[in-house]
Amino acid sequence: MAIADETTLRIVLYEGDGAASLDAVDRVATVTALLEQGYAVTCAGAGAVAPADDSALLVLGRFENGQAPEAVDANGAVTVAFRDITGLNAEAVTALVEAERESTQSAKHGEWKPWFPVIDFDRCTNCMQCLSFCLFDVYGTDDDQQIQVQNNDNCKTNCPACSRVCPEAAIMFPKYKSGPINGDVVSDGDLNREKMKIDISALLGGDVYQMLRDRSQRARSRFSKERSSDKALGERTKCLTKLAAEADIDIPLEVLQSLPSADEIAKKAEVAKAKAKAALDSQSS
Amino acid sequence: MADQPRILFCHCNYARVVPDEVKQGVLDGLCQSGQAFEAVADLCEMSARRDPSLKRLAAGEEPVKIAACYPRAVKWLFGSCQAGLSADRTEVVNMRELSADDATTAVLNDAVEPNLPADGSVAATEGEKKI
Numbered sequence: 001m002a003i004a005d006e007t008t009l010r011i012v013l014y015e016g017d018g019a020a021s022l023d024a025v026d027r028v029a030t031v032t033a034l035l036e037q038g039y040a041v042t043c044a045g046a047g048a049v050a051p052a053d054d055s056a057l058l059v060l061g062r063f064e065n066g067q068a069p070e071a072v073d074a075n076g077a078v079t080v081a082f083r084d085i086t087g088l089n090a091e092a093v094t095a096l097v098e099a100e101r102e103s104t105q106s107a108k109h110g111e112w113k114p115w116f117p118v119i120d121f122d123r124c125t126n127c128m129q130c131l132s133f134c135l136f137d138v139y140g141t142d143d144d145q146q147i148q149v150q151n152n153d154n155c156k157t158n159c160p161a162c163s164r165v166c167p168e169a170a171i172m173f174p175k176y177k178s179g180p181i182n183g184d185v186v187s188d189g190d191l192n193r194e195k196m197k198i199d200i201s202a203l204l205g206g207d208v209y210q211m212l213r214d215r216s217q218r219a220r221s222r223f224s225k226e227r228s229s230d231k232a233l234g235e236r237t238k239c240l241t242k243l244a245a246e247a248d249i250d251i252p253l254e255v256l257q258s259l260p261s262a263d264e265i266a267k268k269a270e271v272a273k274a275k276a277k278a279a280l281d282s283q284s285s
Numbered sequence: 286m287a288d289q290p291r292i293l294f295c296h297c298n299y300a301r302v303v304p305d306e307v308k309q310g311v312l313d314g315l316c317q318s319g320q321a322f323e324a325v326a327d328l329c330e331m332s333a334r335r336d337p338s339l340k341r342l343a344a345g346e347e348p349v350k351i352a353a354c355y356p357r358a359v360k361w362l363f364g365s366c367q368a369g370l371s372a373d374r375t376e377v378v379n380m381r382e383l384s385a386d387d388a389t390t391a392v393l394n395d396a397v398e399p400n401l402p403a404d405g406s407v408a409a410t411e412g413e414k415k416i
Contacts (some may be wrong), residue, residue, distance in 0.1 A: 008331075008338045027316040031324055032309070038326045040338060045321040075364050098353070113299045114329035118361045122403040149365065165375040174329050174358040175300035179327040182302070182381070183358025184401075195305050 007108035010055045011097060012042045018069070019088075030060075033090035034259035038109025039097060054078055056104040058097065062086045079104055088240040115175060116152030117162060123170035124187070126283065128276035130162045130171060135268045138162070156255040167191075290376070290397050292322035293342055295353035299327050302382045303354065310377075310385025311352050311392060318393055328353055332362040339368040348374040348402040352388060354381045360401045372401045 011034060015021045027043070034041050042049050056079040063069065072257035081100060085093050093139065101108065117130070117138065126147050131139040137161075140150035156283050163171035171184040180186040294315060297303040315322050323342060325331060331339055343349075343363050349370065353359050356377040363370050376390045378396050 008336055010338070024313075024317045028313055031316060032312060035312075035324055035326045036298065038298065040323065040325045040331075042323050043316070043321060045319050047321040048291050048347050049321045050291060050293075050323055050342050050347070051344055053337060055338060055341070107336075109326055109330060112330075112333075114327060114333045116329075118332070118358060118365055120357060120361050121364065137316050147413065172358050172361065174354055174362065175297075175302050177302065179355075182359075183355030185355075185357065227310070 004222060008055050009097075009104055010042065010057050011039050012044060014044050014061035016044055018118045019063050022062065024098060026090075029090040030085075030093050033094045034097060037094050037098070039094075039101075052078065056106050057081070058083065058100050058228050059103075060085050060093065060097075079178045081082065105240050111192045112153065113157055115157040115159075115173065116155045117149055118172045118174060118183075119147065119149060120170045120172060123168045125168055125170075125278075127167065128280055129165050129167065131279070132269075132273045132276040134272065137272075141275070141279045145282045147279075154253070159255045161251050161255075215217050288348065289395055290348040290350045292320060292392060293349060293351045293353075293394075294322055294324040295328045295351070295380075296324060296326050297329075297380075299330060306383045307380045307383065307388055308352075311380060311388050314385075314389035314393060320393065328359065328362050332366055335366050337367045339363055339377060343368040343370050348376070348399075350376050350378060350392050350397065352378045352380055352392045355379055356400050357402050367377065370401060372403070373399050375399055375401050377401065 012021070013027070013030065017062070031041050031043065054077055059068075059082045061068070061082070061084065063082070063084045063086070066086045068085050069082055069089040071082065073080055078108040081104075083096055083100065085096070088096065124147065126145075128147060131141070131147060136151075136154040136156065137208045138149060138151050138155050139147060142148050160173045160176050163169070163173060163176075169180045169190050171181070172183045173181050174183050178184075180190050292315065294312060296308060296312070306343055314325070315324075325338075325342070328339075330336075339362075351359055351370075351414065354377075356379065359377045360370060376391075378388050380388050383391065
């Protein structure tokens with residue numbers, strides 16, 4: 001089953017009529033263990049919880065006589081299962097839940113670190129600088145030529161570079177260390193760094209490619225004599241690292257090292273710019 | 286009880302940006318409180334997956350308290366999945382900035398102080414589900 005079609009298994013920790021309460025220590029241990037395995041848990045108690053949807057439902061409880069009730073959704077829309085957890089520790093509960101997840105073909109979480117851009121559409125002006133800038137096809141446009149994040153799994157973990165070229169500080173990476181990229185309030189000072197951002201854009205969007213081409217050309221003649229690919233790679237890494245450090249743009253070395261060749265970068269940049277231009281032209285026509 | 290807020294807790298599983306002692310402190314407080322609550326492993330991961338559960342979590346008439354990170358980020362993690370949070374009924378408790386005690390008190394306090402930026406707008410369209 002494609003991940004896009006997978007539903008999320010909703011776990012309910014039930015402690016109401018017909019079931020014994022967990023003591024607070026067991027409740028904390030059980031919920032923590034389930035969360036660490038990537039599950040979502042509803043703890044029933046005083047007050048409201050979110051309404052039901054079509055997700056599969058697994059109800060865990062210390063049921064009377066160790067007997068989990070049996071029930072089905074009268075409308076047949078939702079898969080519901082009850083499991084007794086009397087006497088089970090947190091580890092055993094997560095094992096039980098994992099078996100249930102597999103049987104319902106629900107989504108498995110935690111296989112990818114969720115690092116991707118989140119656009120603040122209150123700030124975004126649809127200028128397409130992010131689309132022009134990103135070499136990894138993370139951005140695209142919808143049918144109305146509105147910028148959107150289309151391929152978030154293409155994003156390079158821990159790389160916030162596109163957020164730094166955004167003139168409106170509209171691109172967030174919620175797991176980034178500092179603001180406003182992490183979603184903190186955008187200050188006037190952040191916006192006053194626009195000039196720096198444009199310089200960086202020029203650096204990574206244009207000059208860097210020329211510099212790489214120049215260096216590559218020089219290196220090619222030198223390395224053709226030495227025939228050392230390690231030296232060539234080292235030279236390229238050194239060049240990129242120096243550029244990134246000078247610009248203070250906090251791009252991880254792994255990302256720099258994984259960049260395509262200078263020629264490929266130039267081609268990708270052209271394609272991205274053409275996409276952005278087409279989107280902007282479409283908006284203005 | 287209609288105005289008692291629903292509580293949503295994000296465990297921010299896949300990064301260390303929320304201090305462990307804060308998120309564990311808030312989770313301990315919730316588990317000891319007897320209050321109903323929803324806990325999710327990681328709102329970012331759900332948003333990246335365009336998880337339909339976000340719409341369920343955003344739905345409902347009750348005010349909502351969300352223990353997570355910055356309100357602007359939380360708003361658009363939901364908004365990018367077209368799961369709009371109500372601007373006048375949602376308070377985000379920022380576990381990146383508050384102590385465990387302060388965050389727990391804020392989450393368990395029935396008074397809701399809405400703090401989402403701007404209105405409850407959402408993205409025009411969802412991005413494609415690729416994860």
